[in-house]
Amino acid sequence: MKAIIQFDREFFRLINYTLHNDFFDWLMPLLRIPEFWGPLYIFLLLFILFNVKNNIGWLIFFGVLTVGLTDQVSSTLIKHNIHRIRPCAEEALSAWRRVLSGCSGNSSFTSSHAANHFGLAFFLYFTLKKNIWGNSFTSFLYGRS
Numbered sequence: 001m002k003a004i005i006q007f008d009r010e011f012f013r014l015i016n017y018t019l020h021n022d023f024f025d026w027l028m029p030l031l032r033i034p035e036f037w038g039p040l041y042i043f044l045l046l047f048i049l050f051n052v053k054n055n056i057g058w059l060i061f062f063g064v065l066t067v068g069l070t071d072q073v074s075s076t077l078i079k080h081n082i083h084r085i086r087p088c089a090e091e092a093l094s095a096w097r098r099v100l101s102g103c104s105g106n107s108s109f110t111s112s113h114a115a116n117h118f119g120l121a122f123f124l125y126f127t128l129k130k131n132i133w134g135n136s137f138t139s140f141l142y143g144r145s
Helices: 002-018 022-031 034-051 056-082 112-144
Strands: none
Touching (some): 034 112, 056 112
């Protein structure tokens, strides 16, 4: 376990301290705020509403269920059993860590918002890949020819 913790700290130092740059220092705090993602999810909802004709209610229901499930598994099951301290709260890293947007809570593994985004993206991709993406691409091709 000590080897994993040491690797985790060294990898964090590589990303947070050694490889940092001004562009990502500007971009990464934006990716944390819900207002940044709101337009994307509004677009996705409208895109689905206009392109999926069958079972739209079930699709929305299972999309919301997927986000709820990923959030519960991440927050309740994994975080409460792993107990990984956030790097911004870990004293051993305080000499060199860079904190760009505050430090909330204690437990950080897994990232619940990342799990929710991934779960929804995974669900939408595998549910709609033949329906929406195929129809949109062929519509684009027909429009170009």
